[in-house]
Amino acid sequence: MEKKLVTIKDIAKTLGISKSTVSRALCGRTDIHPDTKKKIIELARSLNYEPNALAINLKQQRTNTIGVIIPETVNGFFARATGGIQKRADMAGMNVMICQSDESYIIEKKNIHSLMSGRVDGVIISVSHETDQSEHFAALQQKGIPMVFFDRISEDLETSQIITNNHEIAFEGTNHLISQGCKRIAYVAGPHHLNNSKNRLHGYLDALKQHNIEVQDSYIIHSSYKSDKVEEYTRYLLNLPQRPDAVFAINDFAAVEMMHILKKSGLRIPDDIAILGFNNENISRFVEPSLSSIDHPAYDIGMAAAEVLINQIRHPELKPEKRIVKSKLIIRESTQKQPQL
Amino acid sequence: MEKKLVTIKDIAKTLGISKSTVSRALCGRTDIHPDTKKKIIELARSLNYEPNALAINLKQQRTNTIGVIIPETVNGFFARATGGIQKRADMAGMNVMICQSDESYIIEKKNIHSLMSGRVDGVIISVSHETDQSEHFAALQQKGIPMVFFDRISEDLETSQIITNNHEIAFEGTNHLISQGCKRIAYVAGPHHLNNSKNRLHGYLDALKQHNIEVQDSYIIHSSYKSDKVEEYTRYLLNLPQRPDAVFAINDFAAVEMMHILKKSGLRIPDDIAILGFNNENISRFVEPSLSSIDHPAYDIGMAAAEVLINQIRHPELKPEKRIVKSKLIIRESTQKQPQL
DNA sequence: CCATATCCCGGGAACGGTCTCGAAAATTTT
DNA sequence: AAAATTTTCGAGACCGTTCCCGGGATATGG
Numbered sequence: 038m039e040k041k042l043v044t045i046k047d048i049a050k051t052l053g054i055s056k057s058t059v060s061r062a063l064c065g066r067t068d069i070h071p072d073t074k075k076k077i078i079e080l081a082r083s084l085n086y087e088p089n090a091l092a093i094n095l096k097q098q099r100t101n102t103i104g105v106i107i108p109e110t111v112n113g114f115f116a117r118a119t120g121g122i123q124k125r126a127d128m129a130g131m132n133v134m135i136c137q138s139d140e141s142y143i144i145e146k147k148n149i150h151s152l153m154s155g156r157v158d159g160v161i162i163s164v165s166h167e168t169d170q171s172e173h174f175a176a177l178q179q180k181g182i183p184m185v186f187f188d189r190i191s192e193d194l195e196t197s198q199i200i201t202n203n204h205e206i207a208f209e210g211t212n213h214l215i216s217q218g219c220k221r222i223a224y225v226a227g228p229h230h231l232n233n234s235k236n237r238l239h240g241y242l243d244a245l246k247q248h249n250i251e252v253q254d255s256y257i258i259h260s261s262y263k264s265d266k267v268e269e270y271t272r273y274l275l276n277l278p279q280r281p282d283a284v285f286a287i288n289d290f291a292a293v294e295m296m297h298i299l300k301k302s303g304l305r306i307p308d309d310i311a312i313l314g315f316n317n318e319n320i321s322r323f324v325e326p327s328l329s330s331i332d333h334p335a336y337d338i339g340m341a342a343a344e345v346l347i348n349q350i351r352h353p354e355l356k357p358e359k360r361i362v363k364s365k366l367i368i369r370e371s372t373q374k375q376p377q378l
Numbered sequence: 379m380e381k382k383l384v385t386i387k388d389i390a391k392t393l394g395i396s397k398s399t400v401s402r403a404l405c406g407r408t409d410i411h412p413d414t415k416k417k418i419i420e421l422a423r424s425l426n427y428e429p430n431a432l433a434i435n436l437k438q439q440r441t442n443t444i445g446v447i448i449p450e451t452v453n454g455f456f457a458r459a460t461g462g463i464q465k466r467a468d469m470a471g472m473n474v475m476i477c478q479s480d481e482s483y484i485i486e487k488k489n490i491h492s493l494m495s496g497r498v499d500g501v502i503i504s505v506s507h508e509t510d511q512s513e514h515f516a517a518l519q520q521k522g523i524p525m526v527f528f529d530r531i532s533e534d535l536e537t538s539q540i541i542t543n544n545h546e547i548a549f550e551g552t553n554h555l556i557s558q559g560c561k562r563i564a565y566v567a568g569p570h571h572l573n574n575s576k577n578r579l580h581g582y583l584d585a586l587k588q589h590n591i592e593v594q595d596s597y598i599i600h601s602s603y604k605s606d607k608v609e610e611y612t613r614y615l616l617n618l619p620q621r622p623d624a625v626f627a628i629n630d631f632a633a634v635e636m637m638h639i640l641k642k643s644g645l646r647i648p649d650d651i652a653i654l655g656f657n658n659e660n661i662s663r664f665v666e667p668s669l670s671s672i673d674h675p676a677y678d679i680g681m682a683a684a685e686v687l688i689n690q691i692r693h694p695e696l697k698p699e700k701r702i703v704k705s706k707l708i709i710r711e712s713t714q715k716q717p718q719l
Numbered sequence: 720c721c722a723t724a725t726c727c728c729g730g731g732a733a734c735g736g737t738c739t740c741g742a743a744a745a746t747t748t749t
Numbered sequence: 750a751a752a753a754t755t756t757t758c759g760a761g762a763c764c765g766t767t768c769c770c771g772g773g774a775t776a777t778g779g
Contacts, residue, residue, distance in 0.1 A: 042497075042521060044765055055729045060767060070727060085517060090495040091441070092765035095432040095734050110460060116452040123478060132492060135476050137464060151473060154431040156383075176426060180383060290660065297664045319631065320661040323638045385735055396759045401737060411757060433735035436764050 102132035104152035104160040121339025138165040159183040169230040183349035187342040197357040206364040207240030219283035223256040267294045289314035311372040326370030443473035445493035445501040462680025479506040487514045500524040510571040524690035528683040538698040547705040548581025560624035564597040608635045630655040652713040667711030
């Protein structure tokens with residue numbers, strides 16, 4: 038136990054050669070005799086030599102790793118997105134370091150510093166729900182560390198970003214509800230300051246406007262993404278003088294829980310009240326009635342984010358790049374009032 | 379852009395003092411004059427100095443980070459567990475580096491090497507579903523890097539581990555099904571070589587034996603954890619000459635999907651066939667009928683794993699520690715044949 | 720056979736910190 | 750006021766690599 042790890046110097050000493058030569062052999066240079074190279078590699082293998090990434094990175098002035106800051110991994114969307122990031126990074130031979138902000142601005146800030154300190158080559162971020170400023174991001178940018186935002190972006194900064202057609206898809210979703218005959222459509226939105234909830238909200242509002250449906254402020258709920266309030270605002274909606282006949286929810290978890298409460302209250306879905314979710318989680322197919330939702334291509338978004346970042350790392354002269362990934366409306370039972378013909 | 383990051387030497391030079399002094403000020407030593415210290419700290423702050431963790435770690439011969447290897451973050455259990463790990467590590471001022479094996483032995487091995495290379499102070503592992511050997515773990519151990527297994531452990535090695543009362547809880551779950559009058563209980567198990575599926579399987583078998591119910595091999599399915607085969611084996615069970623009257627499933631996702639298929643086939647749950655899941659995912663409360671499950675305290679398991687590992691790191695002389703965290707049977711509608719009185 | 724190019728290899732400076740040691744300066748003791 | 754002690758600081762080794770540079774050995778060319 039507690040053995041000192043074997044270093045390049047140990048190998049050099051036992052072989053009676055210089056550490057430069059050992060280094061040459063181990064990182065695959067050509068200016069070394071095949072025989073010595075073979076000897077070195079064999080010894081290294083037998084000693085179970087593991088290169089010290091700290092030393093290498095210190096010397097190289099880059100770590101070959103990209104930092105990721107996401108609100109939380111328990112959220113299926115972010116879990117799938119990091120999956121995509123990891124896949125793409127792996128293809129490029131890069132490592133990934135994941136931090137969770139836990140939807141907290143303070144922790145997000147700490148994460149930034151810890152990634153800077155770890156000298157990651159670039160950062161991918163989806164900002165915490167609490168965050169409404171951007172100095173900590175600016176600090177990163179100022180140090181010349183490339184960064185890419187996805188899904189939840191910080192609009193104050195001129196950086197690369199991967200977003201979806203939020204406005205359009207919320208517009209489309211709302212239109213779908215209207216086409217089903219819904220007139221009193223409640224909307225569970227995210228926090229005001231986040232771009233994606235803002236854009237989605239406008240999509241919703243514009244759809245209403247297009248159909249000359251008056252906007253009811255009491256139908257719009259600004260909720261946290263950490264949905265521990267679902268029951269509360271569901272009861273609120275139920276007790277409104279004019280009960281909504283549809284709800285467009287912030288995500289599928291909220292939608293499913295809401296459906297559960299509504300059903301227990303004796304309401305029929307979608308006939309009494311239609312429900313449309315967001316994110317198209319796995320479960321949505323299996324609940325009853327099956328939940329209509331917006332398919333948010335998390336994995337692809339992650340892949341795109343990593344791809345853009347890696348480009349940025351390799352070609353620092355590139356201008357920030359914005360990509361838009363398309364979300365898709367998935368219609369299931371929870372919003373389909375009339376049976377299909 | 380592309381600015382060189384500010385170092386301790388830069389600060390020393392502009393202040394006309396030695397880097398030793400700067401270092402002293404920045405890492406909070408006492409043998410330095412308050413005035414110089416103040417000057418240094420102010421300059422550092424104004425320059426946005428960020429210590430280079432690589433250099434520090436290289437010198438200190440420890441990184442203050444613990445590595446984590448889990449099969450996949452999209453799995454709610456592991457996502458919650460890493461949440462617990464991160465929480466506990468944070469309390470101890472340590473960082474966490476998460477790797478996903480994607481249930482692949484090859485990737486798991488690569489992860490191990492990348493963590494060794496990164497010189498993490500210790501590793502927490504839940505082995506991939508594919509893994510049936512342990513040399514790669516042994517390599518870690520041999521280098522004196524403490525490790526803790528959780529949930530899915532490698533039995534070949536003498537290491538710390540956090541497990542649950544698998545045998546007992548599977549026994550209890552099966553008993554519960556029997557108490558509901560089920561006699562033909564199918565069991566969807568994990569791979570043979572994983573300790574937890576093995577122990578659970580024995581719990582199931584022992585429960586049957588205790589009630590003199592003959593074991594039917596055709597009722598036992600060894601499935602992957604990556605459940606893309608649910609439909610396939612559900613059909614298989616449905617087509618057996620003697621259809622089972624209960625299924626004890628490997629996890630809630632499989633259970634929920636299975637329920638969905640069974641319902642579409644016109645079977646009533648739990649009357650025609652009872653379903654018991656594993657892991658008590660969020661959704662289980664919301665499906666219809668609500669799913670009985672085994673509550674597997676992921677967060678606590680993660681906390682425990684981190685705690686044991688940190689102990690081990692700080693006191694290398696300690697013997698490996700085994701902790702058992704209790705799972706709990708949660709009875710809902712999917713297994714409750716007779717209405718409650 | 721000598722000049723030149725090529726091939727291998729060792730020495731040693733970096734990378735950015737920490738830390739030990741000893742010395743200068745300031746303070747206290749006698 | 751000299752001695753002893755304490756405070757404060759600088760020089761430089763070190764962590765494990767990479768890489769530049771130069772030199773000796775070997776091969777190539779005329």
